[in-house]
Amino acid sequence: MSARVLVSDDLSPEAVKVLEEAGLEVDVKVGLKPDALEAIIGGYDALAVRSATKVTAKLLERATRLKVIGRAGVGVDNVDLDAATRRGVVVMNTPGGSSVTVAELALAMILGLYRHVPAATASVKAGKWEKKKFQGHELSGKTLGVVGIGNIGSVLVDRAVAMKMRVIAYDPFISPEAAAKLGVTLVELDQLWAEADAISLHVPLTEQTRNLVNAGVLARMKRGALLVNCARGGIVDERALADALASGHLGGAALDVFEKEPPPPDHPLFAVESFVCTPHIGASTEEAQSAVAVAIAEQLAAYLQKGVVKNA
Ligand code: MLT
Numbered sequence: 001m002s003a004r005v006l007v008s009d010d011l012s013p014e015a016v017k018v019l020e021e022a023g024l025e026v027d028v029k030v031g032l033k034p035d036a037l038e039a040i041i042g043g044y045d046a047l048a049v050r051s052a053t054k055v056t057a058k059l060l061e062r063a064t065r066l067k068v069i070g071r072a073g074v075g076v077d078n079v080d081l082d083a084a085t086r087r088g089v090v091v092m093n094t095p096g097g098s099s100v101t102v103a104e105l106a107l108a109m110i111l112g113l114y115r116h117v118p119a120a121t122a123s124v125k126a127g128k129w130e131k132k133k134f135q136g137h138e139l140s141g142k143t144l145g146v147v148g149i150g151n152i153g154s155v156l157v158d159r160a161v162a163m164k165m166r167v168i169a170y171d172p173f174i175s176p177e178a179a180a181k182l183g184v185t186l187v188e189l190d191q192l193w194a195e196a197d198a199i200s201l202h203v204p205l206t207e208q209t210r211n212l213v214n215a216g217v218l219a220r221m222k223r224g225a226l227l228v229n230c231a232r233g234g235i236v237d238e239r240a241l242a243d244a245l246a247s248g249h250l251g252g253a254a255l256d257v258f259e260k261e262p263p264p265p266d267h268p269l270f271a272v273e274s275f276v277c278t279p280h281i282g283a284s285t286e287e288a289q290s291a292v293a294v295a296i297a298e299q300l301a302a303y304l305q306k307g308v309v310k311n312a
Pocket of ligand 1: 050051072074075
């Protein structure tokens, strides 16, 4: 009997084809309520998800036959990893497939903030012509501080260097030699906060990074500095950020991710003109979604057929 795979979130059709061509039996059932998913999960060897399906301990209790969960994307926050480990279920993700896409959004945020693109758009659409108000800044010659130069941060470094920015970075997991090859100088966090004209965060949300950017840190940033977070909500204290923007201490900020998603409509940041945001679309390009879906399908097939564990 061939292994059975349940695809419970929207994966590209190419991914389903990869699974089928590997001889696996595939069911695509997107948008099931938790009860409905719990009722059927016992019939599957593998589960393929994006971020919508919540793989809870309760769901895993019913997953008596499940061997592997594949997350098409980077963050595995929607999977109860402890519960999966307890049940011997392997969890895979695709750390590489969306790196360029997320880094490009971070760069777009920095450019958009320096040139006031969202606020100027709103102004022109409101019938105004405020050329003086929207005088901006060049990226060229500015110092970019990148917190975390893994898969995504290192792509951003590459693009920023190409745009003639000076790049400094904090990353405790990379050697100064490897950083130098990327064209970046490693510094301590305190120095990064104080020296950077624009700061972009590329670290996961952990106990160490929760509220990493708090009121004290924001106060240490340069007057007029920009802050961008396309990583995870919860790394930035959003209320403190709203205060730092409203007081004019920070020049602008952009968030693709929020502590609570979606954020409440009366969120304090929404009243601030120098704040721009997007609805957690960092990895949402056709290219990245196709790449991560195909990657997770190949990884699931390799595990079910050969026992190979790979996070591509
Ligand atoms: C990821 O972790 O891959 C991205 O944040 C995208 C997502 O969660 O949907």
